[in-house]
Amino acid sequence: MIQTIVYLAPIVTMDPDRPRAEAFAVQGDRIVAVGTAAEVRAAVPDGTQEQRLDGVVLPGLIDAHLHMERAGLKALDYLSDTDGVDRYIEAMRDSFDDDGPVAPPFEDRVRALERVQPLFHALGFTGIVDPAVTIDEMRGYQEAHRRGALTMRTVAMPYLEIGSAAIPDVDAAIAHLDGTGVSTGFGDERLRIGPIKVYLDGEALKGQALLEEPWDAAGYRGEQRLSTGDFGRLVSWCAEHGWGVGTHAVGSAAVAIVAAAYEEAGEAVRERRFQFIHAYLEPSAESIASGARSGTIASLQPSIIWHNGAGLRRSLGARAERANPVRSWLDAGATVAFGSDGPFFAFDPRFLMWQAVTRRVAGEDEPLAASEAITVAEALAAYTTGAAVAALAEHHRGMIRPGYLADWALWADDPLAVPIDDLLHIPVRRTDVGGRTVHIQEPR
Template identity: 25%
Template sequence: MADIIVYNSNILTQDKLLPLAQAFAVAGGKFIAVGNNEPVLALQQPHTKLVDAANRTVLPGFTDAHIHIWKVGNLKTFLLDVRGVTSIAALQDKLSDFIKNNPGNGWIQARGFNEANMQEKRLPVKEDLDAVSEDRPVWLIRTCAHIGIANSKAIALSGIDATTHIPAGGEMRTGNDGKPNGIFTETALGLIANKIPPYTADDYAVMIRAAEKEMLQYGITAATDPAVMSDLLECYHTMHNHGQLKIRINALPVRVPDGSETSLPIPARFLSDQLQVHTVKFFADGGLSGMTAAMTQPYQNSTSYGVLRLTPDFFYPLAKEAAGKGFGIATHAIGDKAIDVVLEVYAQIRTAYPEILLRIEHLGLPSGAQLALMKKLNVHCVSQSIFLKELGKNFALYLEAERLNRIYPYRRVLDAGITLALSSDAPVVKDFNPVTGIRAALCRKDAEGNTIGPREAITQNEALYAYTMGGAIANGTSDFNGSISVGKVADFIVLNRLIRSDEDFATENDLHVSATFINGVEVFSR
């Protein structure tokens, strides 16, 4: 009757009707019994595989509800990873070595620098990249992917000069000579990126496989890729059709791509246990770590209010069109000004389409009134606690104490009754291990140990739920995954030991995933 039985476990099911269990049985890839050891073991048959968990903790598979899967894989395969560089000179050295190891005349692409961690405390400009290469185009993407730097060759090949039209919601910054200085932000990124030869379907497949391999090591069994263009979506469909996807993918097609002021067609809805395409993606602003999130007050020691990428008049008809075709709406909104725009449109959408799934991605600095409206409209919050650790230094530079203390307000989100889904937004961050993300939600410390907004800390149980059921709810898949419950797909992970209290996640220790199972089949072990 049972294909596999896991017993002698400390099972944190994330099912509020049965939060704790000792054992479960799996048949046909689904949980068929969850409870105490004795009744579950009674389901054993001659062919049943028994797994003695030896009192270790077992959880549902983690859901990363916002991770750029192909981009994670790209940094493992085709793209130069410059995360962690501490100076422009070190950046130039890495680029020079990469060019030497990749001869030819094609584009050089790199990603990951963070000026807050660099000696110069400034963005690179085209002259810094020209010093590395004047003959080949170089495109350098900041860690947040909301700012890019082009060398002179890339600017020339893209046909850009001081008179170039800049799409709404973007910037092309200029130097003292009035000419482009190489810095492009938000929608203006497309002025360069759209000139780079596209990846092939085979390239995307290589990237996806590379990302999935690491995700399974961290116990991630389901994930949302939150900005999918048509060529990538086609690759996901092809891999799904050939049974090549290892994790469960929720793909969010982009409605308005960078570099464009017109929308893309809405693809067909698609729903299977392995691939879902039922929610579209918009961008309302940029990022806090690069001061492009749209604010109602300027950044600390700056006159900048960030970059607003959407207006209600432009946003509403595109969102309504998608909702009318049965699609949910997910919108990147970090600053309070952007959140205002999104909620204004969401209120209209909710009136016309009461059942549509609505998400706000990131939600960096919402007000109390905005949280109350999110609850009223049933808008889910998909956010990234790991930002506090990896980008906290930037936040402290660009925000005064009042805003810094209420950034990424998970305590207030949960107290308002809003669904919280935690995620990583990798490769914006390097470490996308959910264990690290859970620790960040509990401790709220940056990489140097400084605490950011301690009153917004949440508990271990709340963070575990946000990385499992919270993600499933935000993905619209909570009917078949997210918890260890009878009838759901048997995606689960075994930790290397028993966890007893918040201290198990709150302290730096050896806690990790020992084994990952999807449909009751072991897909990773160490």
């Protein structure tokens, strides 16, 4: 017989139909009732076990842009067996320029996942989208899943390195995808294939982001890594054959090219979770509106702006002030999903929500323009309901709602109720994935 448990605690459900509750019931891996204590008790058999929780319950968070397997390989290099998440955050910050091992032994990939998942669960994460999964990384995820060791719900975005020896051009990429026999959405609740990942431009701090206005007086506008025609052809083929596309497009000109190609692709964009990835440097109002109309997900990373904000100010002056325009994306009606680009950038969700609200950047006294700031509630939605869309899971994750998977975290305080700087220090006391406890805070 499947066990049912009633949990009593203040609950931030993220469900617009019932934003707050005081109890929920879990049966097996699903939530079966949410509401007042009396309502939940009435929905379950008499004598059902009850637990009163010390804290505030939130849906499990989803990092929509996290290189988890690589994060685990770095954890193996930098952590002792007893180090916890606070030490991990420090170690990844201090090893910012180390991308980790290039060709690790296969068994290390599984060990890496086993080591790092508890660290992310300790931050309240129950799911991730890995935005650039190589064939070897996919084998690592699949083997961890086969062994029952994949506790994090994972969406793997296959990375096609167009221009490499293996995938020299768009035709080779199409042939590769056509030969797999699967497409976006294949898998189960633990491991699923997401959209493919491609690059249209480069990195902003290296001056590679493709801009509509020049970087400098010489007229340099950045790098375009795929021609507009080839990119459009790839997007069109993917839309017709069941694949989503997530495109690294940092600068305004790159975002405009992506927006136009996606709008041409039709309903597949919404169905297969096409993404703007990064899209933080001068995207036009027209591009943002186009993305919102077509159902494209804006996969944004406040962490990158924290790290890069000062450098962008030095390069672009006042043009950098609206970098990462989350407010504009939301106001246009786009689905915004937050991620971190961890472990290479900061990945603590408390810190990233704080950054999106305060617009503070490393090494600067003055925040970026407050006109692009958002609220804590909006930031939390980007980690729950918005990220659930990116994870092809909006009908069963991202909320505390009957019928949804029992993915939740117990925070010591309500992030929506504390002063913004206090958000940085709220510990996560417990995390459950599908009704199974994967993190319990150790007593201090």
